[in-house]
Amino acid sequence: MTALLNARALLGGRIDWQALPVVAELIGFDDIEQLIEGLLILQDVINAQASD
8 A cells, every 4th residue: 555655646646657667666566557456446535535
């Protein structure tokens, strides 16, 4: 979870598709698909909390 939060922070709070490979390397994430899935879930949770 910490890696996902770090990735989100490095991406400026949004999913920047062009920056994902660089961010994945910076945080030591080997599986970019898993990173994308985690970021999308995190984004959904944050958006759901914001709309409550």
